[in-house]
Amino acid sequence: MSAAEKLDPELESFRAEARAWLSENFPQSLKDFDVVLLGMIGQRPGGDAKLWTDRMGEKGWGTPTWPRQYGGGGLTPAQARVLSQEMNRIGAKNPIGGMGVMMFGPTLLEYGSEEQKKRHAPGIVSGAVRWCQGYSEPNAGSDLAALRTQAVDKGDHYLVNGQKVWTSGAQYADWCFCLVRTDNSKKHEGISFLLIDMKSPGIEVRPIRLISGASPFCETFFTDVKVPKENLMGPLNGGWTIGKRLLQFERAGLGGGAGSAGRGGDVRGVDQIAKDYVGVDETGRIADRDLRARIAQHQMDAKAFGLTVQRAQTEAKSNMGPSATTSIMKNAGSRLQQDRAELLLEIMGHQGLGWEGAGFTREETDTTRAWLGGKAVTIYGGTYEIQNNIIAKRILGLLDHQ
């Protein structure tokens, strides 16, 4: 919080209002508990988690800056920051999340028709409707625009056939925002942005088992799936621009959180864990000097990243939405997360190499699984290499290989 914000009387009055509302509505049993994580494993919140979700949804504060007319909180960015500070203060986490909030919602507000906003925004705001992303295909990964899932115009509907892969949470999703091919004669200009009800006949979802043992992603098959025409978002064959805009929101979400989110089971600092597993010398230094130097390097990198996040936030205050600099955040943040996991594994030695069962603590096996799962962060949402291409081309102005 900057000094200017502290002195702003209007903001301070909002702070008092937020504080009062939170103290009345936040169930103490959910202190430090992340309701959104339930959704990621397919569970609907119950009990206090449901109560908290419903209250925040109704108030619109789960999507604080979204307009009031679609159920959002209608707060200014400054007010949203105050709300976030007040929630942090009491250990209250936002129960409204997922791809609908982070990725689809902001895109819907920018590109959706009035009718589409009215239809789809309230379900995201209340946390009732879960969205998944139908982008990648087996032969369209980094080269996303090579996608081949067809949507053929059949008069009153589109007939969709094809296969998507890495559809996160498809097995639990109610709706899918999907990039489909509506013109075979052009690459980028033949793609449309389609909203597909996951309950439609002809959709088959198969979870993919990852090297970490988890299955957060699916293969999704579309066979003669009928999609009403009103579910086309934006112009026909104009989906690529919308799809890319959504990826900017995704990158902003993925990289920015890497410093704190995306961690394994550990809650202590890397240095503290190292002291426990490796021991200290007579002056209190981590006994393995080689490791100690690399921990210091990592912590400096983490500090630099945190400072950059702060600086970007400060600079973005006057600006709406993410900019091209989000590509820097994703690579820096994901590399940091992977370095941290590698360090932790090395620190834990053999204890960090358990799969499950006796002989390993929960923190240890969680760290192992997070190490493996974290290998995905330089692949999904645009690979490390694609992010570097974007930096080189868009920010540095370097030309394509001719």
Place this chain on the structure above:
Amino acid sequence: MAVLSEEQSMLRDAAKSWVSGKSPVTALRKLRDSGNPDGFDRAAWREMAEMGWAGIIIPEEYGGSGLGYLTLGLVLEETGRTLTASPLVSTALAATTALLLAGSDAQKKEWLPKIAEGKAIATLAVDEGAHHAPEKIALKAAKSGSGYALSGKKSFVLDGGVADLLIVAARTNGKAGDKTGITLFLVAGNAKGLTREKLKSVDSRGVANLTFDNVEGAVLGSADNGFDVLDATLDRARAGLAAEMLGSATQAFETTLDYLKTRVQFGQVIGTFQALQHRAAKMFTDLELTRSCVEAALSAIDRNANDIPALCSLAKAKASDLAHLVSNEMVQMHGGIGMTDIHDAGLYLKRARAAEASFGGSSYHRDRYARLMGY
């Protein structure tokens, strides 16, 4: 590649062909998914022993072929290519080396022929915590009647859950941290007072934590002066394991290189992109450098040269760094498919970490290298 004798070339070719036919990566997958409690396939191990692999470093008079460590390294490199889980490292390399270096004629006669025939699984039990630290041995061995009684713990013992013979490094004098006062003991796998806890490891191989409660042990070598033999044994195990890691890294690299040549994105194979080409070239460079270190260490052992410790630390550190680089790039360059369990990349990634942790990782060996060099 080292210059090989005809016998060595034949053995390597036989290993290459057996591994690709009988023990592809799917064999490890099967082992993992079937929940095999041994951590290796006993039928496959019998075949390996029949081909003479269990007795490669055992002299002919004890039932082996006496071909030496470089030859065993050639076989380990081939089994490493497909991540074959077997007692080669625990039994044919580590435990056999300890018996060869310190065993009495009677001890050798009792165990080496059985090992060479593949009838006995043996292993070395050294570490007691999360990290390799042979100097810090605390497990106590106290005089008891005509022998010794061992009490304490050993952790992450390779094939420790099934071994018929455990070679246990114990403290008969001094305190943890002292190099003197360490003695090696032979302990039967079914000894009274021994509790074995099998662990589910990330690389799906058989490792176990052992608890000793007044377990009877027979001295191997001389009492209180076991550290030098232990250190020499560990060095040979390190060099052999480095050969296995080199094999795994070579295969991981070749699989990735094939993918770079076949995966099409943006209308061209992704191997046309310089960003990937340069990383592939870097991996190839590191593979070649590491091969030199591994072969030098194994040859030095066969010649009983005086720079064995430094070369073994060099080989183990280089092989560990290489294995991490290549297995991580294998996942990254394969993209999403590399993250899936049905692809092999994850298996190489997991094995790289587990193999590094055995007998000391890069950090341990860089420090040891510096100490050996006098700084």
